[in-house]
Every structure is written in structure tokens, then in C-alpha cells.
Amino acid sequence: MTMAVRVRGLRKRYGDVAAVDGIDLDIAAGEVFGLLGPNGAGKSTTVEILEGHRRRDEGEVSVLGTDPHRAARSWRDRIGIVWQTAADTPELTVAETVRHFSMYYRNPRDPEQVIDQVGLTEKAGTRIRALSGGQRRRLDVALGIIGSPELLFLDEPTTGFDPEARRRFWDLIQGLAGEGTTILLTSHYLEEVEALADRLAVISRGRIVAEGEPRTLGGRAVAATSVQWMSADGPRTVETDTPTRVVLDLAREFDGEVPQLTVTRPTLEDVYLKLIGATDE
Amino acid sequence: MSDTAPATVGAPAADAPRPEPRARSRGALRLGLARAAIELKMFFRERDQLVFVFSFPVVMLVILASIFSVQYHGTQVTVSQVYVTGLIGAGIMAVSFQNLGITIAVERDEGALRRLTGTPMPGGAYFIGKILSVLVIAAVEVAVLLVAGVLFYDVELPASPGPWLTFAWVFTLGLAASALLGIAASSVPRSARGATALITMPFVVLQFISGVFIPFTDLPEWLLRLSAVFPLKWLCQGMRSVFLGDKGAVLEVTGGYELGRVALVLAAWVVGGFVLCLLTFRWKSRRDG
The missing domain is CATH 3.40.50.300 (P-loop containing nucleotide triphosphate hydrolases)
Incomplete structure (x- = not known):
């Protein structure tokens, strides 16, 4: 496959701040x-380097087979x-x-x-x-x-x-x-x-x-799915890797319709917030 | 809108094998001419700016000429005639230095220049467009002042080709020097907001010491010396030689128009302005890094 963009070890500092701190990227044609x-994460700096509008400090960049800085x-x-x-x-x-x-x-x-x-x-x-x-x-x-x-x-x-x-x-x-x-x-x-x-x-x-x-x-596809329904004692939620089995069991238990049933996979937002939160330590 | 869009647009390759002339038409000169056309369109459509640029020197002329409406001793030259020539010089510089410098600073700040650097437009086309459009605007400015001068202030247009030839080179050199300085000055302000003040200020001072607002005959020696460093004094002096002719020469500090020196100083500023442009011009604003 031809690569439209290939980036290896891209780095850019502004003073003491590493705006881009070692990025690899491959984008196919x-x-x-x-x-x-999030804002300030280095998105714009990366894009500007790829566009040839900003110099990089380190790394290899090839955009359509050319170094944007010398394009x-x-x-x-x-x-x-x-x-x-x-x-x-x-x-x-x-x-x-x-x-x-x-x-x-x-x-x-x-x-x-x-x-x-x-x-x-x-x-x-x-x-x-x-x-x-x-x-x-x-x-x-x-x-x-x-x-x-x-x-x-x-x-x-x-x-x-x-x-x-x-x-x-x-x-x-x-x-x-x-x-x-x-x-x-x-x-x-x-x-x-x-x-x-x-x-x-x-x-x-x-x-x-x-x-x-x-x-x-x-890991969004394999992440735990939450199944919610209304039990006799009030709302219930189960986090599970096998939501289908949980729903089947519930259907048997209620002998038909499960009251207020919802099955929710984590949204991209959930995954995203976890990902950017994970680097917040 | 978009359901049908891909079908109607088609792959760009469909009409791909473009004839060669297409590629040739992208040269800096051709694109510079196209840029001059849209620059002029923009200028003449922006009414506030248009009115200001063309009426300001005329208003100044009316005010100054009515304050000092006398004749110089022992000459047939009136102060208002001197003002017309001075304001022609100042008008050329206003359009090319002040107006151009501020416009470019604003374009840089608003991202217009950055947008251009994202295209395959050769950088030269931008400057060709600017200089050609300034040339047209300055010519209109001079024409407006001359019409006012001839109608109301007894300015006589030269009848022989000699002075017009002088006019042509003084106009061209003065405009080129001022435009290049304007382009260089556009890089000084940090933002569009600061541009007007930072570029107008030195220009106003220059007009006072170069004999535009205050007749050059009334200026102290040290100010005359200072103004002789800058192009405006020489631009005005060249214009006086064209429109006042021999009868005004005695008013000059040296008793003559020193056209050789006018050419030399203006040409030096063209070269110096060009070098300054090369050293200072930035396509990006400071926050673009």
C-alpha cells in the first residue's frame, strides 16, 4: 500500500515544552x-509540520514522498x-x-x-x-x-x-x-x-x-458492556464481557420482555476520555 | 447537496491531460497580473478606504493652501503650488508606504498570507500584484491632485516632454522605494491593531520634515539635513522640478533641483528597501511561529 504520510520519531519543542514528543504516523493513500x-496536545503543531508550515526539531517526515520542509x-x-x-x-x-x-x-x-x-x-x-x-x-x-x-x-x-x-x-x-x-x-x-x-x-x-x-x-470492541434493566428491586446494571448471554438469561428469567432493557458499549468518548485521562498522572 | 456531488464532479483525472499553456499560465508574472486585478477590485470596492485615500491629500491641500495663500518673494510661485507638488509626493508615499504597509500587516495577521503559502503560488506573484496595484492607485491619486491643482491653484502642466520624462522616473523610483519600504515596514508591527499606529507615525513625521505640510523654505537646516536621508524630500523635490519648473528653482536650498541627486537617493532607497524586504519579510504572523 502506498503511504501518503509517513512520520517517524517526530519531535518539536517550544522552549521547555515538548509540543510533539516522538510521534510515528502512517496514513495510507x-x-x-x-x-x-484535547487543545494543546500537539495536533496543530503536527499538522503544520506535515503541511510544511513549521520546522521540526527531530524525526523523519514524508508527505506524498517528499519532506515538506524541502518541498x-x-x-x-x-x-x-x-x-x-x-x-x-x-x-x-x-x-x-x-x-x-x-x-x-x-x-x-x-x-x-x-x-x-x-x-x-x-x-x-x-x-x-x-x-x-x-x-x-x-x-x-x-x-x-x-x-x-x-x-x-x-x-x-x-x-x-x-x-x-x-x-x-x-x-x-x-x-x-x-x-x-x-x-x-x-x-x-x-x-x-x-x-x-x-x-x-x-x-x-x-x-x-x-x-x-x-x-x-x-479495546472498545472487547471492553465490558453494560446491561441495564428494571428488576423487581429497582434498576440493575451488570458489566459483562458476554452481554448476549446476560440478555438471554434475563429473557428466560422474565419469560419474555425485560423491563427497560438497555445494552451499552462504551462510546468513543468513554474510550477517549479514559485515554487522555490516563496520561494525566 | 452531497448525494449527487461526487458524480457531478467526477474524478479530476477525467479532464486530466491539460494542454501545456495551462501550466505556463502559472508563471509569476501572469499570476502577478491576476493578483493585481483582484487587489484593485478589493481596493476600489472598499468604499471607506477609497474615500479616505483619495480625499485626504485633497482636503489637506485645501486647508494648507487657504492658510498660506501667498506668493514667494521675488518669484511667480505661490505657496499653494508648492503644496500641490508636495502633496503629490506625499500622496505617492501614502499609497505605497503607509497604505501598502498597513494592508500587508493586516493580511498577515488575518491569515491571508499564510493561506497563500499553502498554495503553489510563487511568492513573486504576490509582490508583483501589490506593486502593480499600488502603481495604479498612485497614478489615480496623482491625477486627482493635479486636477485640483490645475483647477484651483494655478498649477501649470508642463507643455514639453522633458519634464514629463522627469515625472515618469521620479514617480517610478519614488513609488518603488516607498512600496519596498512599506513591504519591509509591514513586518514591524506585531499585529494588525498596531500596524496603523506604527506605520503612520514615522510617515507623518517625515511629511513634516520633508516640506509637505510646512513649506521646505521654512525648515531649519538640521531638519532639512535629516529629511535628506529619506526618500520623501527627494520625491517632492523631483515633483517641484516638474510642476514649478525654472521659476521655482531659486527657492531650493541649493538654487537648483539637483535631479541627479534625486535619482541617486531614490535609487539607493530602492536597493536598500529591496534588501530590507528580503531580510524582514514574513509570510506568517508571530503567533504562527
């Missing part, structure tokens, strides 16, 4: 990879960056801005199609200053994908979105992933990473503390 972590202009043709909203070019219209940015790339997408894809067709002639926050964010995405990048960086893409806008944004990202774009997504919204990422890594204090598929991260 075509994968949607989520980088999850030529042609490398920038192959990556796309969705910035956290910048308030630049307020006096230009959506269409003018997207069209202009398309000129920078060797093999741009059609500006009108991109505007359509991010759902801004009706706003194409509107000045950026008149857009809502969510619309600006979608414009940011349009500018990130206009060059038809092989690798797209999405840093906290839906901060400040309402739930519906977030859903639509997810659809957009899934569409891009379906076209084969490799995506590196950072977020502190767990459901977002769960919905979008094929694989994810949890980063805390500059280190990766867990890595895997959202479904199985941190």
Missing part, C-alpha cells in the same frame, strides 16, 4: 485519518489545506475568489463545480463579507480542494457549525473521500471523527496514546 486530542512548489500542487476561517478578501465574491485560486494550480477542478459541491452556488455572486460563518467555512473547503489535491488537511473543520451544517459538511467530506482523496482530519468532536475517519490516532501531551479504527480503538 485514500484513507481518511483522524487525529484526535518544491510542485508539491503544493498536490496538497490542499482547509484553514480555520480566515477573514481575508472580504470584498471579493465567492466565484471570484475560487476562480482566482484555481489559477495557482496545475490541474484545478472546475471552479463552478467546486462551488456547487460545497453548496454555495446560490452565493456565488455574493461578497465574502456577507457570508455566514458556515458559508465561509464551506468556501474555505472550496479553496482547499480547488487544486484537486491528493492529500487534504482539514484542521477542526466544523468548529462553530450548527448540527445540520455539520451533517452536510460530513457528506461533502465523504464525497471527497469517495473520490480517492486522502484526508487528514483533526477535530475534538468525537462523533465527527467516528463518522468520517477510517482510522484515527489519539494524541495527548505530544504522544500518540492509541491508534486504530474508531470501532475498536482502545
Whole structure:
């Protein structure tokens, strides 16, 4: 499998603080990879190093086969960056801005199609200053994908979105992933990473503390499941590795419906909080 | 929106084999021209700024010329004519040094520059776009002042090509020096908020000591010497040679316009400004590290 991103032993210090403290990362071409972590965990620093916007102190980094720090202009043709909203070019219209940015790339997408894809067709002639926050964010995405990048960086893409806008944004990202774009997504919204990422890594204090598929991260798939029901003496909860057997036993005991039965696996959030809490000692 | 999106967009490879001209059109010069076009669009659409930039020198001209509406002794030159030429010089520098410097500082602070560094745009295109757009804005500024000068303050436009040639090189050198200094100065303020104060302050001082607001004939010797270090005095002096001509030469400290020296000092500032830009220019703001 070709690797879009390969990182070994990455380190970056700011003064006495190790922002990134020895990270290894492999992202396959075509994968949607989520980088999850609390603020200040080293997510942004890592992403900025991969984008070629920050120097590293130590380690090997290869992005699309190139060291981002030494990358030529042609490398920038192959990556796309969705910035956290910048308030630049307020006096230009959506269409003018997207069209202009398309000129920078060797093999741009059609500006009108991109505007359509991010759902801004009706706003194409509107000045950026008149857009809502969510619309600006979608414009940011349009500018990130206009060059038809092989690798797209999405840093906290839906901060400040309402739930519906977030859903639509997810659809957009899934569409891009379906076209084969490799995506590196950072977020502190767990459901977002769960919905979008094929694989994810949890980063805390500059280190990766867990890595895997959202479904199985941190032993989530095999972790104890809690079964709750209403017994004659009130609510009961059992933590078990064999929830099916517990439910079958209950069904026999109650001879049919178990009152107020719920079976809960740990959510990604439970796993995540345990993971980042575990490094808090 | 997105259910159909992937199908309509298609793989970028579908229309992949682009003809070569496409790649060639991405050169710094072509992109610089495209950037100049959007820079100008943005400038002329931002009405508050537009009104301020073009009306400020005219307002200053009206005020100053009505305070000192006399003729210099033994010459046919009026103080208001001197003001028109001085404000032309100051107007060129306002657009290129002050306005450009503040704009770039704001763009850096708001992440516009960082966004550009994430694209394959060659850095040169950005500067070409800035300088070309400033050139157009400065030309409009000069035209506005000249119209006001001709209509209300007896400024005579030169009839022969000689002075216009002088105008062309004084304008170009003065603009280039000021623009490069503006680009260099944009890196000094730590944030957009500080930019206006930090860049405007030295420019206002420079205007006072370079004979823009106070007739250069009234300035003490040491201030004249100080102002001779900076480009604005020479820019104004060059403009006086164009629009006051021989009848104003006696007013000059040395009795002449010293055009050779004007060219030399302005050219030196172009080189110095360029070096300063190379040494100081940052695409990222301080907090971007």
C-alpha cells in the first residue's frame, strides 16, 4: 500500500515544552485519518509540520514522498489545506475568489463545480463579507480542494457549525473521500471523527496514546458492556464481557420482555476520555 | 447537496491531460497580473478606504493652501503650488508606504498570507500584484491632485516632454522605494491593531520634515539635513522640478533641483528597501511561529 504520510520519531519543542514528543504516523493513500486530542496536545503543531508550515526539531517526515520542509512548489500542487476561517478578501465574491485560486494550480477542478459541491452556488455572486460563518467555512473547503489535491488537511473543520451544517459538511467530506482523496482530519468532536475517519490516532501531551479504527480503538470492541434493566428491586446494571448471554438469561428469567432493557458499549468518548485521562498522572 | 456531488464532479483525472499553456499560465508574472486585478477590485470596492485615500491629500491641500495663500518673494510661485507638488509626493508615499504597509500587516495577521503559502503560488506573484496595484492607485491619486491643482491653484502642466520624462522616473523610483519600504515596514508591527499606529507615525513625521505640510523654505537646516536621508524630500523635490519648473528653482536650498541627486537617493532607497524586504519579510504572523 502506498503511504501518503509517513512520520517517524517526530519531535518539536517550544522552549521547555515538548509540543510533539516522538510521534510515528502512517496514513495510507485514500484513507481518511483522524487525529484526535484535547487543545494543546500537539495536533496543530503536527499538522503544520506535515503541511510544511513549521520546522521540526527531530524525526523523519514524508508527505506524498517528499519532506515538506524541502518541498518544491510542485508539491503544493498536490496538497490542499482547509484553514480555520480566515477573514481575508472580504470584498471579493465567492466565484471570484475560487476562480482566482484555481489559477495557482496545475490541474484545478472546475471552479463552478467546486462551488456547487460545497453548496454555495446560490452565493456565488455574493461578497465574502456577507457570508455566514458556515458559508465561509464551506468556501474555505472550496479553496482547499480547488487544486484537486491528493492529500487534504482539514484542521477542526466544523468548529462553530450548527448540527445540520455539520451533517452536510460530513457528506461533502465523504464525497471527497469517495473520490480517492486522502484526508487528514483533526477535530475534538468525537462523533465527527467516528463518522468520517477510517482510522484515527489519539494524541495527548505530544504522544500518540492509541491508534486504530474508531470501532475498536482502545479495546472498545472487547471492553465490558453494560446491561441495564428494571428488576423487581429497582434498576440493575451488570458489566459483562458476554452481554448476549446476560440478555438471554434475563429473557428466560422474565419469560419474555425485560423491563427497560438497555445494552451499552462504551462510546468513543468513554474510550477517549479514559485515554487522555490516563496520561494525566 | 452531497448525494449527487461526487458524480457531478467526477474524478479530476477525467479532464486530466491539460494542454501545456495551462501550466505556463502559472508563471509569476501572469499570476502577478491576476493578483493585481483582484487587489484593485478589493481596493476600489472598499468604499471607506477609497474615500479616505483619495480625499485626504485633497482636503489637506485645501486647508494648507487657504492658510498660506501667498506668493514667494521675488518669484511667480505661490505657496499653494508648492503644496500641490508636495502633496503629490506625499500622496505617492501614502499609497505605497503607509497604505501598502498597513494592508500587508493586516493580511498577515488575518491569515491571508499564510493561506497563500499553502498554495503553489510563487511568492513573486504576490509582490508583483501589490506593486502593480499600488502603481495604479498612485497614478489615480496623482491625477486627482493635479486636477485640483490645475483647477484651483494655478498649477501649470508642463507643455514639453522633458519634464514629463522627469515625472515618469521620479514617480517610478519614488513609488518603488516607498512600496519596498512599506513591504519591509509591514513586518514591524506585531499585529494588525498596531500596524496603523506604527506605520503612520514615522510617515507623518517625515511629511513634516520633508516640506509637505510646512513649506521646505521654512525648515531649519538640521531638519532639512535629516529629511535628506529619506526618500520623501527627494520625491517632492523631483515633483517641484516638474510642476514649478525654472521659476521655482531659486527657492531650493541649493538654487537648483539637483535631479541627479534625486535619482541617486531614490535609487539607493530602492536597493536598500529591496534588501530590507528580503531580510524582514514574513509570510506568517508571530503567533504562527
